[in-house]
Amino acid sequence: xxxxxxxxxGAAVALAVAPTASADTLCAATTAFTQNHEFHFLTFTWTYKxxxxxxxxxxxxxxxxxxxxxxxxxxxxGGEWTYTNGTTNAWRETAIYENxxxxxxxxxxxxxxxxxxxx
Amino acid sequence: MxxxxxxxxxxxxxxxxxxxxxxxxxxxGGGDGGPAERDARMVxxxxxxxxxxxxxxxxxxxxxxTSFEDLDGNYCLAEHYPGGGVGTGCASPKELxxxxxxxxxxxxxxxxxxTGRWAKAWVSGRAAPVVERLELTLxxxxxxxxxxxxxxVFLHVMSAEQLRRSTLPARLTAFGADGTKVxxxxxxxxPSGPWSTPFPSEPQKPCR
Numbered sequence: 509x510x511x512x513x514x515x516x517x518g519a520a521v522a523l524a525v526a527p528t529a530s531a532d533t534l535c536a537a538t539t540a541f542t543q544n545h546e547f548h549f550l551t552f553t554w555t556y557k558x559x560x561x562x563x564x565x566x567x568x569x570x571x572x573x574x575x576x577x578x579x580x581x582x583x584x585x586g587g588e589w590t591y592t593n594g595t596t597n598a599w600r601e602t603a604i605y606e607n608x609x610x611x612x613x614x615x616x617x618x619x620x621x622x623x624x625x626x627x
Numbered sequence: 628m629x630x631x632x633x634x635x636x637x638x639x640x641x642x643x644x645x646x647x648x649x650x651x652x653x654x655x656g657g658g659d660g661g662p663a664e665r666d667a668r669m670v671x672x673x674x675x676x677x678x679x680x681x682x683x684x685x686x687x688x689x690x691x692x693t694s695f696e697d698l699d700g701n702y703c704l705a706e707h708y709p710g711g712g713v714g715t716g717c718a719s720p721k722e723l724x725x726x727x728x729x730x731x732x733x734x735x736x737x738x739x740x741x742t743g744r745w746a747k748a749w750v751s752g753r754a755a756p757v758v759e760r761l762e763l764t765l766x767x768x769x770x771x772x773x774x775x776x777x778x779x780v781f782l783h784v785m786s787a788e789q790l791r792r793s794t795l796p797a798r799l800t801a802f803g804a805d806g807t808k809v810x811x812x813x814x815x816x817x818p819s820g821p822w823s824t825p826f827p828s829e830p831q832k833p834c835r
Contacts, residue, residue, distance in 0.1 A: 567816075578736060
């Protein structure tokens with residue numbers, strides 16, 4: 509039984525390491541409501557991919573630390589959008605701006621590549 | 628022996644589930660009430676026809692689009708930017724033209740340290756079958772024809788020279804086969820954020 513337990517632990521470790529080694533690191537995420545042309549921000553982290561969703565028209569942003577816009581996408585009909593700068597992390601803040609007055613739920617997420625650190 | 632292996636297998640499964648938990652079941656670590664891990668599913672489905680569109684060279688750099696069907700059967704359009712960045716949007720066939728004859732967007736970027744102006748700007752998307760011709764009105768009221776390919780996909784990138792003249796995309800207008808206007812969408816690149824001045828792209832006076 510002890511041998512079986514050791515085999516089990518070994519298999520569990522093997523299974524655990526494989527997916528986490530390749531999974532991206534979620535650095536920041538939010539789902540909340542927006543209204544009346546509000547801006548909403550995640551935090552600055554080492555980020556390679558961002559995801560946005562809002563059912564109304566919006567602008568998706570990724571800011572640099574100096575306040576300039578590394579990337580801006582206007583979604584004229586709303587919907588989902590992702591941006592990835594390949595496999596390279598950059599110091600970015602993800603933001604969303606609702607181009608509408610309606611009360612609507614948005615989602616934003618940003619990840620570091622693979623198992624790399626967000627900080 | 629077989630019994631021990633079965634027990635070991637069961638224990639391994641339970642232990643792996645406990646150890647990996649969110650990573651296996653929730654690779655993005657979401658669970659925040661948003662669309663369930665859609666980001667991970669916005670990739671070509673196995674066997675999906677990944678098709679290239681709208682390759683353009685602007686200021687010596689190549690831009691292009693690809694279209695594909697994602698893992699949930701949605702239509703996706705990916706923008707491939709110089710330098711390796713990729714922006715992707717997807718919509719179900721039902722949603723695609725539910726609100727507009729144009730499933731479209733605009734994009735822009737600034738150079739580091741240059742908060743006062745855009746370094747690049749572009750419009751892209753796909754037009755509904757009713758659309759025969761597409762036109763982009765700029766903020767100086769000049770009009771540019773935007774080419775639709777056989778799949779009615781389009782990409783237009785503004786050159787640095789156009790942007791230096793503070794000319795920005797202002798309106799996308801779609802026309803039907805008989806020349807009637809079927810869609811007109813204001814394209815405002817949006818405020819640049821709390822740190823800098825806005826970039827209004829709508830003309831100060833209505834264009835004739």
